[in-house]
Amino acid sequence: MRNAAIAFDAMSASAVALFTDQGVTGYAFDSIGRYGKGALLRERFFPRLLAAPPDSLLDRHGVIDPPACARAAMANEKPGGHGERPGAVGLIEAAAWDLRAKIERLPLWRSLADYYGTRDAGATIRVYASCGHFRDDRLLADEVARARDAGYACVKIKVAGTLEDRERIVALAGGGPLAIDVNGALAPQIAQRWFAAMAEFRLAWIEEPAPPLDYELTRRYAELTPAPLATGENLFSYDDARNLLRYGGLRRERDLLQFDPLLSYGVAEYVRILELCAGWARRQFLPHAGHLFAAHCVAGLGLGMAEAAPEATLPYGGYWDGVRVQDGCVKIPDLPGVGYEAKANLFALLEHR
């Protein structure tokens, strides 16, 4: 697999399991796009979590408090420099959320909704399929058709940020909502022509036309197209999200924000970002990466849509076993926690250790 910027074949992933004396286990499994965080967890974040006074990790009902776990893990970390660290801490917080929801005997989305007082929480969420990772252009049409047959309405494909993108898209347009992902690779010299070429398609959104930290270029690109822009998957903190909002020229009636809670210190930091985005609707938040944890965040925080890698035979693809996509939606099964136990090919990896 690759996108316009990198290949994924050597990318690693991390998983976390938290065990209680009462025999409950909370799991977390990595998001995608950043390398594994295992060593950082073992070297500094687990030791701090284990060194924290146990009571400091509990809420006033004596149940594990995931944001408190993330705070304990972050003791004596300098501000700034949000790269690998947010993903490692995010895994700890996510495993604590799975644990908390299991102790409460609730699906995670309901536990999140209770914790944060979400009004529009519900088990059924909109999802979209991510396709076209440059494996083979000839296979792309098949891949997209399979995703649509599987029940996905909106499909996103990778493009290269070149004027040849038009051909890739024209072969697929018309079958349903289509989004494209440039992974920051659009060259400023061709941008005006490229956006003009995209105008013939009514794209659901154009993702990351500019590199993630080039807010000025994002702002200029937003001026070049009426299509919704989506970005944020490579910003891993409240600090960076705030800068995107301050300087990126995004249009709050139209654009989409794709911060990934699992790569960004967890749900507590994500909710701080939501609160920062005054005037933005919750439906404009589309967390990056098709992980089960993100699906619960979409359901429990009332967000717009979850991403999915549609190939369910992969540990990372699809959703819970037996759960079907219908009309672009998925209903999260009524299981305690995230429900990793109900996706056999993924749970086999978690259980392995």
Next chain:
Amino acid sequence: MRNAAIAFDAMSASAVALFTDQGVTGYAFDSIGRYGKGALLRERFFPRLLAAPPDSLLDRHGVIDPPACARAAMANEKPGGHGERPGAVGLIEAAAWDLRAKIERLPLWRSLADYYGTRDAGATIRVYASCGHFRDDRLLADEVARARDAGYACVKIKVAGTLEDRERIVALAGGGPLAIDVNGALAPQIAQRWFAAMAEFRLAWIEEPAPPLDYELTRRYAELTPAPLATGENLFSYDDARNLLRYGGLRRERDLLQFDPLLSYGVAEYVRILELCAGWARRQFLPHAGHLFAAHCVAGLGLGMAEAAPEATLPYGGYWDGVRVQDGCVKIPDLPGVGYEAKANLFALLEHR
């Protein structure tokens, strides 16, 4: 040791050694303030360096090319997210620089000056002493006096970002140029009164009054004081440096930039930042942290001043054995490479493995 934000007692560090078949060894020793990068190096950056075609790591004369080593290490890394990764890659590049300079039989600063065509390179550099890491306020006056006795002209002390800072400073002012470091801890509510209180001292600079990624607050603080502001030590990339310059409201006739090449992908990225800073003088660059590598960067790139931890009995403190600070300056000894071999208490650590 602590600053206004964190304690350093559990902080780890990494070292890198590159060996050639000809028996030359290039070393790098970590900067300070971020946790060790060993696991990241072992998991992904070393394997990529070792997998690169050997010729791709050499310049046209067949000598190891440090920027090419950093590029090889960065294969298949997504853009954005500059946290731990820049420090790990920086160590590889730095070890390659030590190796290159040794092969050239040059002190590193001269090798850097040749590579980048620096006009104002020279072995003698200005240095300043970093003091007052909140060990004990009563010891601070002694610490500063010792640094001045040792030959340092300019001294920097840590402050808390509270209105009590005035007392800490008044006891020390008058002995010579004094800078203060707030480590991002100044509360916006008291900022106006705090800057007014600082006005009675002619401070050499005020460092990091705002958190590193809050460019808007940096901009507002710059409007509140005529004193030079210094910042940048917690920005680890060209991307982030560019955002500071775009949005931070810094005054190019006055303010100071403290990016740390060793924490920021190495010298090649640092030079890209220098080139970005049109209108800024080289003397306004004061690389963070008192490591020997930074001293060579100051000398070889014609920068303003190097930081020093004045306690030379520590592996991390002082400079090369026998080198004295005179009138606020240090002359880098004429040794090949960085000259780690000539600082016995540090080299003992490097040699150990």
